[in-house]
Amino acid sequence: MVTLARPLARLRSDAAFAAALCKSQIQASVALRGAFWSSAGFMLLNDIMFFTTWWIIMSRFGDVRGWTLDDVMCLFAISAGGYGAAVVTCGGTHDLARKIDEGELDAYLTQPRSVLLQALASRTHVSGWGDVAAAVGLLALSGRVTLHSAPWLALALVCAALNYVAHGVIAHSLAFWLGRIHTLARSIWEFTISFSLYPPALFEGPIKVLLFTLLPAGLVAYLPVEVFRNPAPSVVLVTLLATLAHVGVALSLFSRGLRRYSSGTRFGVRV
Secondary structure, eight states: OHHHHHHHHHHHHHHHHHHHHHHHHHHHHTTSHHHHHHHHHHHHHHHHHHHHHHHHHHHHHSOBTTBOHHHHHHHHHHHHHHHHHHHHHOGGGGGHHHHHHTTTTHHHHTSSSOHHHHHHTTOOOTTHHHHHHHHHHHHHHHTOOOTTTHHHHHHHHHHHHHHHHHHHHHHHHTHHHHOSOHHHHHHHHHHHHHHTTSOGGGOOHHHHHHTTTTSOHIIIIIHHHHHHHOOOHHHHHHHHHHHHHHHHHHHHHHHHHHHTOOSSOOTTOOO
C-alpha cells in the first residue's frame, strides 16, 4: 500500500487538474458570444448538409448492408459528439505538432504539471459545440435514447472522445522524430474523422484492418457505437480495453518523444 500511495496521489492530482482544465476551456469557449454562435452554427450546418446525403440514400434504398437510417444516425452522432467534446476540451491537439517543431512546449516544461495535458488544453475550438448539437439532434431523431441506454451512450461518447484525442496525440507526436509534419498529422486525423462517419459494413479486408490501426475509425466510432447499440459485456470490455490501450500508446509515444525534445529543460518533466 505504501508503494501505491504516491502514484495514486499523482493520479488523483492529475485527474483534478484535467477536470479543472476542461472546465476552464468550456467556459472560455462560450465567453465570446458572437464567435461562439457563428462557429458552432456553421459547423452544425455543415453536419446537417453532410448527413442529408445519408438521409437521401437511406430513403431510396432502405438500408446499407443491414445499417438502417437510425443506425447511421447513432454512428454519426457518436462520432460527431466525441469529436466535438475532444476539440472543445483538448483543442490544442490540432496544432500539437507545430508546438513541438517550433519549441512552444518550453512554457509547459517549467510547470509542475503534465506537459501533455497543458498542451492539449491550451486551446478550445468553439466549432466543436456545433458537432455536439448535431449529435444531440440526431440522437433525439433516432429514438434510440432511453433511460436504460443513456449510461451506455455516455460511455460511448467518452470512449469516442478519448480515442480522438489519443489518435491526435499519436499522429502529432511523430513531430519529435520527423520534424515539420503539422499538415500531415492533421490530415491523418481528419481522414480518420471522415471514415468514422461511414458504416463499417462498407469496408472489408485490408481496408478494415487499416481502419483499426493507422486510421483508427474503428476505435473512435465503430466500437463506441456498438456499446450504445448492443451493450453486451464482451462488446463493452473490448471497447474499454481498446480505448485504454490506445490512450496508453499515445502517452508512451509522447513521453518518449519528449525526451528527444531539443528546446528547453527536460529535468523534472511529467507527462
